[in-house]
Amino acid sequence: MPSLPYYEQRSPGSGALPPRAAFASSAPRLDLGGRWRFRLSPTVAAAEAHDGQAHFAADGYDDTGWADLTVPGHWPLQGHGSPAYTNHRYPFPVDPPRVPTENPTGDHRLVFDLPADWPDSDSGGAVLRLEGVDSCCRVWLGGTELGVSRGSRLPVEFDAGPLLRRTRNVLAVRVHQWSSGSYLEDQDMWWLPGIFRDVTLLHRPAGGVRDLSVHAGYDHRTGLGTLRVDADPGGRVTVPELGVADLPAGQATTVPVQPWTAETPRLYAGTLATGAERVELRIGFRTVAVADGLLTVNGRRILLRGVNRHEWHPDHGRAVPYATMRDDLLLMKRHNVNAVRTSHYPPHPAFLDLCDELGLWVVDECDLETHGFADTGWRGNPVDDPRWTPALLDRAARMVERDKNHPSVILWSLGNECGTGRGLGEAADHIRARDPGRPIHYEGDPSCRHTDVYSRMYASPEEVRRIGERTEEPLDDPRLDARRRALPFVLCEYAHAMGNGPGGLADYQRLFETYERCQGGFVWEWIDHGIRQRTPDGREFFAYGGDFGEELHDGNFVCDGLLLPDRTPSPGLAEFKAVVQPVRFGGDAGGVRITNGHDFADLGLLAFRWSYQVAGETVAEGPLAVPPLAPGGSAEVKLGPPPPGALRKAPEGEAWWTVSAVLAADTAWAEAGHEVAWAQFAASPAPARPPLRPTATPRRDGAALRLGPGTFDAADGLLTALGGLPVQGPRLDVWRAPTDNDAMVLARPEDRLAERWHRLGLHRMRHRIDEVRLVETGLLVRTRVAPAAADLGLRTAYGWTSDGVRLRLAVEVEPEGDWPVPLPRLGVRLAVPAALGRVRWFGGGPGEAYPDSSRASRIGRWESTVDGLQTPYVRPQENGSRAGVRYALLTGEAGGGLRNSGGLRIEGEPEFALTARRWTTEQLAAARHTTDLLPDPDWIHLTLDHAQHGLGSASCGPGVLPAYRLQAAPTRFSLVFGVLPGRQPQG
Numbered sequence: 001m002p003s004l005p006y007y008e009q010r011s012p013g014s015g016a017l018p019p020r021a022a023f024a025s026s027a028p029r030l031d032l033g034g035r036w037r038f039r040l041s042p043t044v045a046a047a048e049a050h051d052g053q054a055h056f057a058a059d060g061y062d063d064t065g066w067a068d069l070t071v072p073g074h075w076p077l078q079g080h081g082s083p084a085y086t087n088h089r090y091p092f093p094v095d096p097p098r099v100p101t102e103n104p105t106g107d108h109r110l111v112f113d114l115p116a117d118w119p120d121s122d123s124g125g126a127v128l129r130l131e132g133v134d135s136c137c138r139v140w141l142g143g144t145e146l147g148v149s150r151g152s153r154l155p156v157e158f159d160a161g162p163l164l165r166r167t168r169n170v171l172a173v174r175v176h177q178w179s180s181g182s183y184l185e186d187q188d189m190w191w192l193p194g195i196f197r198d199v200t201l202l203h204r205p206a207g208g209v210r211d212l213s214v215h216a217g218y219d220h221r222t223g224l225g226t227l228r229v230d231a232d233p234g235g236r237v238t239v240p241e242l243g244v245a246d247l248p249a250g251q252a253t254t255v256p257v258q259p260w261t262a263e264t265p266r267l268y269a270g271t272l273a274t275g276a277e278r279v280e281l282r283i284g285f286r287t288v289a290v291a292d293g294l295l296t297v298n299g300r301r302i303l304l305r306g307v308n309r310h311e312w313h314p315d316h317g318r319a320v321p322y323a324t325m326r327d328d329l330l331l332m333k334r335h336n337v338n339a340v341r342t343s344h345y346p347p348h349p350a351f352l353d354l355c356d357e358l359g360l361w362v363v364d365e366c367d368l369e370t371h372g373f374a375d376t377g378w379r380g381n382p383v384d385d386p387r388w389t390p391a392l393l394d395r396a397a398r399m400v401e402r403d404k405n406h407p408s409v410i411l412w413s414l415g416n417e418c419g420t421g422r423g424l425g426e427a428a429d430h431i432r433a434r435d436p437g438r439p440i441h442y443e444g445d446p447s448c449r450h451t452d453v454y455s456r457m458y459a460s461p462e463e464v465r466r467i468g469e470r471t472e473e474p475l476d477d478p479r480l481d482a483r484r485r486a487l488p489f490v491l492c493e494y495a496h497a498m499g500n501g502p503g504g505l506a507d508y509q510r511l512f513e514t515y516e517r518c519q520g521g522f523v524w525e526w527i528d529h530g531i532r533q534r535t536p537d538g539r540e541f542f543a544y545g546g547d548f549g550e551e552l553h554d555g556n557f558v559c560d561g562l563l564l565p566d567r568t569p570s571p572g573l574a575e576f577k578a579v580v581q582p583v584r585f586g587g588d589a590g591g592v593r594i595t596n597g598h599d600f601a602d603l604g605l606l607a608f609r610w611s612y613q614v615a616g617e618t619v620a621e622g623p624l625a626v627p628p629l630a631p632g633g634s635a636e637v638k639l640g641p642p643p644p645g646a647l648r649k650a651p652e653g654e655a656w657w658t659v660s661a662v663l664a665a666d667t668a669w670a671e672a673g674h675e676v677a678w679a680q681f682a683a684s685p686a687p688a689r690p691p692l693r694p695t696a697t698p699r700r701d702g703a704a705l706r707l708g709p710g711t712f713d714a715a716d717g718l719l720t721a722l723g724g725l726p727v728q729g730p731r732l733d734v735w736r737a738p739t740d741n742d743a744m745v746l747a748r749p750e751d752r753l754a755e756r757w758h759r760l761g762l763h764r765m766r767h768r769i770d771e772v773r774l775v776e777t778g779l780l781v782r783t784r785v786a787p788a789a790a791d792l793g794l795r796t797a798y799g800w801t802s803d804g805v806r807l808r809l810a811v812e813v814e815p816e817g818d819w820p821v822p823l824p825r826l827g828v829r830l831a832v833p834a835a836l837g838r839v840r841w842f843g844g845g846p847g848e849a850y851p852d853s854s855r856a857s858r859i860g861r862w863e864s865t866v867d868g869l870q871t872p873y874v875r876p877q878e879n880g881s882r883a884g885v886r887y888a889l890l891t892g893e894a895g896g897g898l899r900n901s902g903g904l905r906i907e908g909e910p911e912f913a914l915t916a917r918r919w920t921t922e923q924l925a926a927a928r929h930t931t932d933l934l935p936d937p938d939w940i941h942l943t944l945d946h947a948q949h950g951l952g953s954a955s956c957g958p959g960v961l962p963a964y965r966l967q968a969a970p971t972r973f974s975l976v977f978g979v980l981p982g983r984q985p986q987g
């Protein structure tokens with residue numbers, strides 16, 4: 001066979017300079033980003049055929065027929081070709097290292113002049129640096145080839161000096177979508193070729209710094225930091241704040257310092273100077289270790305409250321603007337995220353600068369995943385084939401050299417989901433030799449043979465508990481087992497945030513706070529990778545796998561983040577924030593136990609407040625004195641009694657204390673007053689409401705029945721009007737539009753919950769009317785609710801009574817037969833006029849809540865619109881349920897639209913969960929994108945739930961835990977309906 005073309009060779013590439021640290025220096029640099037010229041060819045041969053006439057790298061080549069393209073950027077997101085999504089299946093035949101003939105090839109061309117003040121060539125050379133090209137590039141400058149590179153999310157540098165001219169430098173880059181490197185880059189994400197990170201020209205002064213390594217350890221026993229900067233060539237180090245002046249490179253000095261931690265990201269500014277160049281240093285002193293079975297920083301166990309972060313922007317893909325990166329980090333910090341795993345490749349280098357600055361623990365992961373070999377029994381897996389080892393080592397070296405000086409990076413990760421193999425061991429050895437100061441992570445080899453921490457993904461809480469107790473299932477090899485059992489444990493992925501969810505975060509957190517071995521984890525994942533699109537009539541939606549006509553794809557599995565694609569925080573992020581909050585509150589209103597859950601910071605950075613609410617109204621508030629507890633420390637504080645004056649003013653109703661911890665002063669990531677943690681404590685229950693006295697008597701009126709304000713259809717007993725409001729009567733509802741977690745796409749079809757619900761027919765329940773009877777005190781409707789073709793069902797009785805003004809509905813449900821599945825929900829649904837678009841309620845809010853995701857929901861009075869209650873998950877599904885609702889009012893949005901009534905009041909006895917939508921559950925379930933949902937012009941569809949099934953994380957992980965399952969069981973619940981007077985709606 002002829003030798004392989006360059007893009008199919010297993011080698012890392014050719015012509016590159018040795019990898020080195022990313023640093024800012026006094027040497028000039030030229031950002032080559034901007035508008036380039038671009039031509040796309042469907043195959044490599046087609047691209048090369050163009051070269052036959054005139055090579056595009058040549059000066060004078062006529063590119064007038066080409067398109068413009070923004071660099072950095074992906075060409076499929078700029079109108080050339082299209083994106084494609086697969087989770088782990090390679091979108092081409094698995095025949096490493098060969099790639100398909102259809103290999104989209106983008107020729108990029110830029111002609112640039114040097115700025116007038118660019119130094120002359122006799123003062124040094126120049127380097128062309130490409131921070132990221134997906135997946136293989138061949139580079140020419142001035143018509144001369146510089147080399148070839150693979151390793152999409154890693155930098156490459158070429159020596160450009162000898163070829164540079166003052167004017168008309170022609171930079172030509174040929175980029176192939178597919179290359180041997182594609183086999184090593186099978187991450188669960190869009191396939192998106194292009195020059196997607198910066199391209200820069202760096203002046204390299206003669207005698208300048210080639211590379212440097214900052215060693216800045218911290219001894220927590222003495223409070224001293226030891227600094228040594230190794231540099232090539234040598235130079236002199238100055239750190240004015242530490243009194244370090246002119247320390248020769250390579251020499252150590254030990255001085256008192258404040259350490260760097262994610263909670264206290266103390267950086268010291270310094271410089272490394274040679275005669276020719278000054279390099280800026282940002283030094284963070286910290287020591288990472290695995291000691292006594294724990295992962296420690298500066299001598300203390302840390303708890304990772306982390307997220308997995310892919311680089312994503314809905315318009316620009318992985319070419320994420322700097323401002324977006326920064327905003328992401330601010331959003332993380334504001335949601336109590338303290339750690340990021342850079343799944344599954346080193347991020348843009350500026351991201352790590354921001355992590356140093358703002359304070360995040362980082363697991364820096366290599367650009368390596370061969371997951372698609374799992375689909376072929378791992379045959380030919382590159383990580384177990386020595387011919388690929390140079391490429392593996394090259395990737396490891398490029399990551400470590402680039403990122404070695406970041407204090408935020410505390411673990412190196414060898415890659416993700418590559419199975420096992422010798423190549424990984426060699427990469428680990430290389431990294432360890434180069435940087436003994438950071439432990440190594442890799443999840444894919446359960447033996448942990450090459451790693452310093454034990455890591456798993458999606459382990460169930462039960463398994464995590466066993467690991468916490470160090471009683472997990474043993475490995476076959478006793479030596480490896482003993483070694484692994486002594487390692488600290490992290491969940492590098494857990495709580496799959498796809499669609500509505502994850503449920504069960506709090507159950508994991510409890511384990512992390514109970515077992516010191518369990519040092520937290522990283523939610524999968526930070527953001528949905530939806531691509532912004534518009535319908536022909538201009539409405540925006542987010543596309544996912546299959547929307548670009550891919551023949552192989554994994555649908556919306558690419559949308560599994562805590563942020564929606566436009567970076568709107570999802571309810572899952574609010575839940576995460578509440579669950580991991582670094583201040584814990586225990587006890588009750590009689591005595592609140594406050595614990596500092598930080599690992600390093602004392603509570604001095606927070607100010608505490610209390611407030612006292614009656615019936616959802618704050619009647620008194622004030623500061624709460626909490627001692628500046630050290631990490632782990634706790635104290636009991638007393639609340640109340642509330643000032644008598646406040647009580648005199650207070651309305652009647654249930655009362656709550658809310659305690660909250662806010663930033664005492666501005667930080668780099670939020671302003672003073674930003675709430676970090678909170679809790680509520682019940683002060684007094686609602687005064688017992690007198691039960692509705694059934695004084696009204698029912699009567700027949702032609703085809704209608706009348707009871708108090710209610711009009712019913714005599715044939716089926718459904719409510720048709722309440723006062724002047726048309727209503728489509730409440731009837732039992734057990735169906736919800738399956739969530740992604742209900743759909744469980746990774747499970748066997750027969751095990752999928754949504755599939756089992758469908759097979760049983762819970763989406764097509766029939767309501768048989770057994771009896772509609774007027775009784776002395778009201779109306780009794782007996783029914784049997786059941787799906788066709790099954791002999792199970794729910795005997796359901798609706799008992800209506802009225803005091804002449806309000807209507808009370810008592811529902812009794814009696815399951816018949818064997819219910820093999822949990823119920824999605826148990827409640828009643830009804831439709832009310834579309835004009836009732838304004839919703840106010842007293843209960844849990846402001847956001848949605850489900851049984852296993854309810855920590856962010858606090859009791860209060862809330863207000864929204866029906867539209868505002870919706871969470872626009874990328875693939876529409878059950879959402880928006882407000883839990884613990886004591887009462888809700890639905891009124892006209894602008895006070896208008898209703899002729900005879902001010903609106904509707906619904907009371908729980910004592911509570912219900914409320915969903916209100918402008919479409920039915922069936923329409924919600926059928927929609928593929930948010931724009932498929934068209935508002936019903938006539939009706940708002942309400943579901944008033946007694947209970948819902950939990951959410952779980954079964955789209956990739958454990959299902960709903962037993963405590964949150966909704967089993968069919970005899971159940972009674974009741975609701976009271978009233979109409980609000982016209983004009984002046986009131987609560």
Ligand code: GAL
Pocket residue numbers: 087187188344416417457493496524557560956
């Ligand atoms: C993991 C994988 C991630 C992602 C996740 C599911 O197995 O490491 O990249 O695919 O599952 O969303």
